[in-house]
Amino acid sequence: MAPESAKAEVVVATNTMIRLKQLFSLFVSACLITASTLSFLVSESYAAVLPEDRTDLMVHNYEGGGLTVNGPALLVRKSFADTVSVRVNYYVDNITSASIDVVTTASKYNEFREEFSTGVDYLYESTLFNAGFTKSDENDYNASTFNFGVAQEVFGGLTTVSMGYAHGQDIITMVTDLTFEEDVARDQFTLGISQVLTKSFILSGSYEAISDQGFLNNPYRSARIDGGNPLTINSATVPEVYPETRRSQAVSVTGKQYLPIKGTISGSVRYFTDTWGITAQNIELGYSQYLGSQSWIIDTHVRFYNQGKATFYEDSFVSPQRYMARDKELSKFKSYGVGASVSYKFLEDWYFLDKSSANLSVEYLQFDYDNFTDLRVNESTYLKPYSFNAVVIEAFLSLWY
Amino acid sequence: MARLSLIIISFIFLSACGIEPWVKPYEREILADPIMSLSRDPVADNYRQHVYDTREGARGAGISQGGGCGCN
Numbered sequence: 001m002a003p004e005s006a007k008a009e010v011v012v013a014t015n016t017m018i019r020l021k022q023l024f025s026l027f028v029s030a031c032l033i034t035a036s037t038l039s040f041l042v043s044e045s046y047a048a049v050l051p052e053d054r055t056d057l058m059v060h061n062y063e064g065g066g067l068t069v070n071g072p073a074l075l076v077r078k079s080f081a082d083t084v085s086v087r088v089n090y091y092v093d094n095i096t097s098a099s100i101d102v103v104t105t106a107s108k109y110n111e112f113r114e115e116f117s118t119g120v121d122y123l124y125e126s127t128l129f130n131a132g133f134t135k136s137d138e139n140d141y142n143a144s145t146f147n148f149g150v151a152q153e154v155f156g157g158l159t160t161v162s163m164g165y166a167h168g169q170d171i172i173t174m175v176t177d178l179t180f181e182e183d184v185a186r187d188q189f190t191l192g193i194s195q196v197l198t199k200s201f202i203l204s205g206s207y208e209a210i211s212d213q214g215f216l217n218n219p220y221r222s223a224r225i226d227g228g229n230p231l232t233i234n235s236a237t238v239p240e241v242y243p244e245t246r247r248s249q250a251v252s253v254t255g256k257q258y259l260p261i262k263g264t265i266s267g268s269v270r271y272f273t274d275t276w277g278i279t280a281q282n283i284e285l286g287y288s289q290y291l292g293s294q295s296w297i298i299d300t301h302v303r304f305y306n307q308g309k310a311t312f313y314e315d316s317f318v319s320p321q322r323y324m325a326r327d328k329e330l331s332k333f334k335s336y337g338v339g340a341s342v343s344y345k346f347l348e349d350w351y352f353l354d355k356s357s358a359n360l361s362v363e364y365l366q367f368d369y370d371n372f373t374d375l376r377v378n379e380s381t382y383l384k385p386y387s388f389n390a391v392v393i394e395a396f397l398s399l400w401y
Numbered sequence: 402m403a404r405l406s407l408i409i410i411s412f413i414f415l416s417a418c419g420i421e422p423w424v425k426p427y428e429r430e431i432l433a434d435p436i437m438s439l440s441r442d443p444v445a446d447n448y449r450q451h452v453y454d455t456r457e458g459a460r461g462a463g464i465s466q467g468g469g470c471g472c473n
Binding site: 341 | 424434435
């Protein structure tokens with residue numbers, strides 16, 4: 001085994017190379033933004049449209065791995081004078097957690113998270129500008145984010161180019177230590193393009209770079225120190241320590257094809273990498289079908305996600321390191337998802353309503369961890385790789401006006 | 402990243418060169434159908450992405466990114 005100092009130098013050198021690549025990518029992105037802005041000035045413009053006027057009221061429920069999260073969500077969007085559209089979102093998570101992290105290091109807890117978001121879209125000639133603000137509050141984590149972006153259709157409306165920026169500021173506290181307070185600053189850059197390729201096929205690409213600076217780990221979570229004996233029951237625990245910076249990049253491509261049987265087939269792939277050494281890929285395939293007189297839509301999808309671990313993640317450390325994580329979300333794992341939803345359209349052209357729909361969606365998720373072991377001593381799965389499944393349900397009503 | 406940049410730049414130059422769009426506005430009935438939307442229900446899509454984001458190390462460029470079908 002290489003000495004720890006040598007391993008640390010390798011990690012630093014690797015991180016430096018990755019950062020250089022990230023800076024180059026950000027530079028290329030900035031050039032693209034400038035180039036595309038200039039192209040808008042010289043190319044013929046085409047009319048853009050505001051988002052639809054609609055209200056969505058949803059209840060959601062997640063249950064799996066000892067965790068239950070449910071609550072309502074509301075979106076109200078209304079346009080004015082055909083140039084301005086205003087939206088308001090409200091979202092709640094009621095959390096009851098007895099997850100594997102909680103039962104092995106702490107006690108079951110209940111938590112309430114509330115998120116409020118508002119935004120405005122402004123249509124100026126053929127350019128659509130948007131700006132928004134989001135505030136999320138829970139008893140030990142407060143987050144504020146503002147964002148703005150621009151989108152324009154070019155090339156006869158066959159191409160839509162969009163770009164955006166968001167800045168977030170988070171404050172982290174602890175319910176068990178009232179003197180604890182840390183913060184995180186976050187910058188996000190997005191670039192998107194969608195392209196109509198045929199009368200029945202559309203292709204979309206998206207790129208997103210995110211940079212975090214600050215306290216990035218969970219102050220309650222611990223890493224294990226086993227002194228070289230991972231089978232020991234009473235291994236020591238120490239608070240996790242993460243690097244104070246993280247830069248990530250993700251790129252995705254989605255395609256959708258209409259089928260003559262009044263259905264669509266879609267496919268999506270995404271690749272992710274960050275300066276913590278995590279790489280991830282996911283692929284999703286979907287199929288949608290009209291039923292009856294197009295009042296019903298059935299949507300189905302399957303999704304596969306594969307992730308490598310962060311360089312400083314270990315299920316159990318031999319001895320304390322500079323950076324240590326035992327968050328299973330930073331470990332090597334795979335997840336699978338299969339979901340279906342049904343949507344029923346009704347009340348078309350009824351008083352002030354253009355149409356309405358009632359929707360129900362169910363998704364089954366399976367998570368299999370390669371190097372995150374189950375530490376529940378009284379379970380038959382003790383010290384075996386952890387896995388769990390979850391069921392996600394959404395029921396919502398949508399009104400267009 | 403370099404390949405993505407090349408594709409995006411190609412589209413931008415194409416848009417500026419005045420090449421005639423090969424799908425005419427009157428041929429976009431299918432593209433305007435709600436079932437062809439890449440994000441038909443934003444509240445549901447945002448929630449689904451939130452479920453993934455809180456359990457996976459990856460983030461960004463997920464569901465409901467991009468959009469626009471040129472079918473107005």
